[in-house]
Amino acid sequence: MYFIEEIEAKYDRSPANVQIGGAADRKADYTDKTIKPQYTMKTYDAIIIGFGKGGKTLAADLGARGWQVAVIEQSDQMYGGTCINVGCIPTKTLVHQAKLATYRPEPTFGQRSEHYRRAIRRKEEVTALLRDKNYRNLADKPNITVYTGTGSFAGPDEVDVTFTADYPDRRDAGTDPGTAGSTNATSGTATAKIPAGTAAGGYTKGEKLRLKADRIFINTGAETVIPPIAGVRESDRVYTSTSIMELEELPKRLVIVGGGYIGLEFASMYAEFGSQVTVLESYPELIPREDRDIAASVRATLEKRGVTFRLNTQVESVQDGKTCAYVTVRDSGNGAGSTGNRNTNNPTGSGTDGSRQVLEAEAVLLATGRKPNTAGLNLEAAGIRTDPRGSVMVDDRLQTTNPKVWALGDVKGGLQFTYISLDDYRIVRDELFGTGERKTQDRLPVAYAVFTDPPLSRIGINEEEARRKGLDIRVNSIPVASIPRMHTIGETEGVLKAVIDARTDEILGCTLFAPESSEVINTVALAMKNGNKASLLRDMIFTHPSMSEALNDLFK
Template structure:
């Protein structure tokens, strides 16, 4: 057995950042990654970077193709090629950032625990080695959930959010099972490329986590894009045909059955922590009902030698949360033990449809249901001058204000550039500023950020 200062299982955002930090402190680090197409982690290979690259390309489709179906298909194929080139470049860069460091050894293989502080690595070349350390970090991410639908594993036309981005031919008809945020991003993307998109959502309410006025605004914009939504939809079977695929569905509210034909099916049914092959029981590491590694507020597992970071520990699956996990672990190892998972709330998220939907903190519906003494301010996106110069006047901005203190409790921005503007609200909330701080702030003009002047100046309801 080889003894090292640190073992990191999984080459994701948190793990790769921690590896470089530890190596810079003189630690001897072993980085284990079983898939050589995942150097750098989910974000750059199958998540944020490829999807946002394709969304950008999709936004250009109308100008470049002018409705020509042949041109749309060609543009889609070119977009996939650009995406592949970008992810390959970033993957290579991420690999060499670690592999070229003399204090880091990258192992292409699958790691599994064989004791509390020992990991066995089945290398891709067939060899096996054992590594021991008192500092082991799990960073194996998550995988797509395959729902128990008859025929789903037999179909040649069913894809996950990972595999559909390798599809070089644009599907003319795309059925998406799942109406969550991932499903919405892909629905918008493929509709923009020219596909006829149908979203099958098991819920009766559209994006139930959002306020109803925001949800209605989002749905109206996406339907205007040509996307069809089937609510209360339970997909019961999937069957390949000669020229496509047929989905048999049931409306759980109406009580009737129907069929949908498509060229491809996307499963957007969520992701589950990737822990199945780690043999966590051998290391005394607890997991929850979904297989997520159980951690405390400083990301320590039930094994004092092991921490977990990123999607594998459950909770919000965002790259920036994985990066913050690294900061918490760094502080736990070398700092004053001041950082923990509780002190990063609230944090923002964004859904990259068009316009993007961004949110932080509590929503109006949740606040009122909790009996909180709040006021709500709203502003149509069409009221913002910059929205007109961008020709993106759809949407709605709103914020929830504590009536007693004037502080911002939450905000939802469904407008152009909201994924950037939401960060300004996040800073105001984290620093305890009242809404009047943004109301009176001097922003550049014309900009979407100056919408906060008007939003926070609206009369509260």
């Protein structure tokens, strides 16, 4: 829970008195594209499309300041956003449960399957609880209305809501502005209902309601990229990173298309649950953004878990059989980079020099990246432009090409992390109520973590990037096995690496492939953010035995 900061006395709480620096000088071509109203219209101080981290935090803040706020979310299963429902929270819940599975002494696949089913149920309990809490945090506020439906721009300051379910009474579609509502939500289940209100009448699925506001915020997130592979859309055994977490039966064999961060996280997780995992990567290298020694360490560790990697491999088609899916692949070149034949899911064919093979798997996971979720927003009607990748174009204060509209989170491209969406809220807050000086570049550098086992965490530039820039650096690297704490918990795989300016002692970057690294990397991030030298971490007194004390040796 993030607490809303009190507005300073010198700022007026009235939205009419909030001035946006520079917005009056912006121009957008949307006049002729405005859709004429044909149905009921309601006016708010702010409209937020999407219930994600940045949007929901902003809604709570604006509501606390007395603004009338409308929040539009297309599904009652997505209250709280991607992180809570289909992203960080459910995946990390499963990562933890998968880790627990490794503590059992050589269980049978049947035992592992039962543990997996319990893990899925636990994941559902966690997400349902948090979804309900997030929903109540907004819907119980007297001047915040939550609409369950899709949002589409009808003009520069108007949004059409198309309801995605039937509502027998209008009060079920959201409270009227300024009307206190009570929430009828079922705790601990997968469905949270809409708050009660006072307006009479009813809405049916597909019916529209037009909303109007001087300030609109897009927070619709991103969606999985579906690659143009024959059969993937028709197959019942092909999953995305979202849908596979609804799979109640542990697949004995899992093929993952894509060897990026998402693919590696799921490969690690399902291997620990007990699946035979094969990762197919079209590029000749794994995680090319990382140093080659780090990538090699990650690969070697996952191979010990039983994961098979096939690099330089193109997926040609997926076809369902009676008991499994058949994945046809072709190895490019001489097949370099592929691991051995263990857990290769019964390939047929010769297997090298560009030959075609067929892999069998009970499930196929598409881990082929994510793209901004702008489908159906009708951005053109509001004069909002996108870049060639489909991301909503924003300036360094997150304002779009329409001066009345901002974009937060994954929909604007860039780093796709929940904490970036939260920081986007801070930038918008400063733009609305502060000095307007906070910018997107102010938050750099940003740490990230990939929750493989052990986690891969990083901030700043790596060795290869520094050398390409011609920087004078010193590079320190230590094995996880040299850290006393890691021996106490019996986890000694991995490596820690730091890149330091040889002349100034400035910390340029740090990569930690180690247990507890997702926590320790934040200490390095804090030092870098404050401009501290490497010597600070070298001489810092840390608790013992701990993972943090490894920083003493890493930054010598």
